[in-house]
Amino acid sequence: xxRRAFTxxxxxAAMASVIGHEIVFAEHLPKNYVPLGLxxxxxxxxxxxxxxxxxxxxxxxxxxxxxxxxxxDVTPNKYMFIRNxxxxxQNIDASTWILKIDxxxxxxxxxxxxxxxxxxxxxxxxxxxxxxxxxxxxxxxPPAKGNQWTVGAVSCARWTGVRLRDLLEDVxxxxxxxxxxxxxxxxxxxxxxxxxxxxxxxxxxKALQDETLLAFQMNGDDIPLxxxxxLRLVCGGWPASASGKWVNRLSVRNKxxxxxxxxxxxxxxxxxxxxxxxxxxxxxxxIIESMPVxxxxxxxxxxxxxxxxxxxxxKGHAWAGELEVSKxxxxxxxxxxxxxxxxQKPVNRLAWQHFIAQVQFPKKGYYEVWAKATDTNxxxxxxxxxxxxxxxxxxxxxxxxxxxxx
Amino acid sequence: MNKKLKKQNRSLSKTLITSIVTVLVxxxxxxxxxxxxxxTKTKAEPKEQSMDVSEExxxxxxxxxxxxxxxxxxxxxxxxxxxxxSCHSAKLVIQNRLSREGWQATIKWMQETQNLWxxxxxxxxIIDYLAKNYGPVSKGRRQNLQNVDWYELQ
Numbered sequence: 001x002x003r004r005a006f007t008x009x010x011x012x013a014a015m016a017s018v019i020g021h022e023i024v025f026a027e028h029l030p031k032n033y034v035p036l037g038l039x040x041x042x043x044x045x046x047x048x049x050x051x052x053x054x055x056x057x058x059x060x061x062x063x064x065x066x067x068x069x070x071x072x073d074v075t076p077n078k079y080m081f082i083r084n085x086x087x088x089x090q091n092i093d094a095s096t097w098i099l100k101i102d103x104x105x106x107x108x109x110x111x112x113x114x115x116x117x118x119x120x121x122x123x124x125x126x127x128x129x130x131x132x133x134x135x136x137x138x139x140x141x142p143p144a145k146g147n148q149w150t151v152g153a154v155s156c157a158r159w160t161g162v163r164l165r166d167l168l169e170d171v172x173x174x175x176x177x178x179x180x181x182x183x184x185x186x187x188x189x190x191x192x193x194x195x196x197x198x199x200x201x202x203x204x205x206k207a208l209q210d211e212t213l214l215a216f217q218m219n220g221d222d223i224p225l226x227x228x229x230x231l232r233l234v235c236g237g238w239p240a241s242a243s244g245k246w247v248n249r250l251s252v253r254n255k256x257x258x259x260x261x262x263x264x265x266x267x268x269x270x271x272x273x274x275x276x277x278x279x280x281x282x283x284x285x286x287i288i289e290s291m292p293v294x295x296x297x298x299x300x301x302x303x304x305x306x307x308x309x310x311x312x313x314x315k316g317h318a319w320a321g322e323l324e325v326s327k328x329x330x331x332x333x334x335x336x337x338x339x340x341x342x343x344q345k346p347v348n349r350l351a352w353q354h355f356i357a358q359v360q361f362p363k364k365g366y367y368e369v370w371a372k373a374t375d376t377n378x379x380x381x382x383x384x385x386x387x388x389x390x391x392x393x394x395x396x397x398x399x400x401x402x403x404x405x406x
Numbered sequence: 407m408n409k410k411l412k413k414q415n416r417s418l419s420k421t422l423i424t425s426i427v428t429v430l431v432x433x434x435x436x437x438x439x440x441x442x443x444x445x446t447k448t449k450a451e452p453k454e455q456s457m458d459v460s461e462e463x464x465x466x467x468x469x470x471x472x473x474x475x476x477x478x479x480x481x482x483x484x485x486x487x488x489x490x491x492s493c494h495s496a497k498l499v500i501q502n503r504l505s506r507e508g509w510q511a512t513i514k515w516m517q518e519t520q521n522l523w524x525x526x527x528x529x530x531x532i533i534d535y536l537a538k539n540y541g542p543v544s545k546g547r548r549q550n551l552q553n554v555d556w557y558e559l560q
Contacts, residue, residue, distance in 0.1 A: 056497065056501060057501070058497055059495035059497075059498075139549070141544060141546060141547070142508075143504065143542050143545075145508065146502070147498070188521070189520070190493050195520075195521065264515075302551065302554055303556045303557055304557065304559035305557060305558045305559060368551065384548050
């Protein structure tokens with residue numbers, strides 16, 4: 001008896017959790033009845049993603065690509081990772097969307113419609129690398145809490161919008177401005193309307209860069225809903241959390257922005273390196289800014305079987321946060337020796353660069369092709385895991401694919 | 407005062423409208439569900455793409471895995487479903503590997519910042535379940551490449 005009542009209660013709670021909101025009058029539901037909303041939405045259809053994309057989390061949505069899916073020079077929507085912190089805002093109407101600018105260091109508060117932005121400011125288009133700060137988290141030991149990204153939380157799409165700099169100039173900001181914080185329309189997982197899932201920002205220096213945009217287009221179309229329609233802040237080369245989606249307010253701050261996920265271990269790493277598993281005080285954690293140098297072999301897909309004597313053509317991308325990649329190498333002997341790849345210049349600052357190489361194998365057997373990028377400061381990717389940190393950020397260890405010559 | 411009352415009134419009527427719409431949708435869904443022959447057919451032959459989480463199926467367990475959530479079937483699982491998955495997906499639990507202290511700290515963090523309620527005496531049971539079934543696995547500095555899907559490259 002008791003068990004049955006418990007099960008019923010559990011199922012209603014569980015059903016409500018699947019639907020994403022409380023089932024009103026759940027106690028009046030006919031027995032064994034399943035509301036239609038409980039049929040799992042197909043995320044691939046819902047977000048127009050390729051079926052090979054990997055769903056790590058469905059509440060909130062977190063979806064990543066596999067390395068070979070990222071082969072395009074410009075990432076199309078179907079292969080672009082989704083990292084959401086809260087629930088996607090519902091019933092967005094771009095024609096009534098307002099971007100409000102406030103904060104201690106704004107000369108006077110001001111509001112803009114999307115149309116204002118589109119018509120009153122010059123448009124700019126840049127291809128920008130956006131990588132989740134936690135990309136590669138799944139490898140850390142001891143494991144770090146959060147979505148266990150492998151290698152696919154990175155993209156390089158073409159973004160169109162207005163320069164944040166032009167907007168800030170139009171608004172008028174005081175000379176004591178330190179940071180620009182964003183606020184957005186996504187809602188907290190707990191349903192609490194007073195809680196923001198995420199509200200991060202960027203220092204004023206980054207905000208004033210040419211490539212920092214308030215974007216309204218991605219790859220020539222409206223930004224897809226899951227990626228921030230109708231308005232998104234885009235800051236290439238920095239953890240993608242700085243590129244706020246569904247932005248409806250910017251705060252011009254006279255101090256480092258103190259929004260949700262700016263403190264504790266969120267998007268912060270130990271200021272000094274620590275031993276794996278160490279407990280780190282909040283006061284010793286520093287905000288992640290530019291992402292480290294990294295690369296990805298996007299062709300062929302791992303697992304290629306080759307004939308003896310067959311040349312392997314590899315292709316991929318490399319990026320280095322605020323910097324450029326100056327050298328790209330590959331190894332087929334686990335890093336004992338390295339060969340140069342042909343490396344292209346980026347189409348614009350903060351875009352990823354493409355590399356290719358022709359690889360020969362000396363005899364039959366199992367090989368791994370490792371890729372290593374070096375940035376303009378001379379820093380290269382580590383072959384083992386880089387420094388451990390409590391949330392498992394910034395894993396830029398060399399990517400590798402398996403190959404067998406048979 | 408008056409403004410506040412108006413606001414309250416508005417939100418109350420909003421809730422009421424939402425409730426009515428929800429009930430209408432549910433009833434409509436029920437009619438659709440019972441009338442559509444295709445729907446009843448899919449129930450007989452389970453398909454992978456749309457998981458059927460009807461009441462009797464919600465408790466189904468296969469190979470030690472609770473099908474509806476993917477969680478390991480073990481003592482404390484239902485407490486995890488009740489207390490954790492009302493905010494976030496069970497997938498977030500499943501992909502993590504934390505020590506007892508790690509799970510405890512995560513619960514504390516969720517209580518301090520994410521509106522997680524006081525778990526009372528269930529907290530120990532939940533942590534027991536999580537630490538036993540989702541404890542850390544040592545991976546070293548770099549694991550071998552795993553689950554390689556071999557194919558002939560043209």
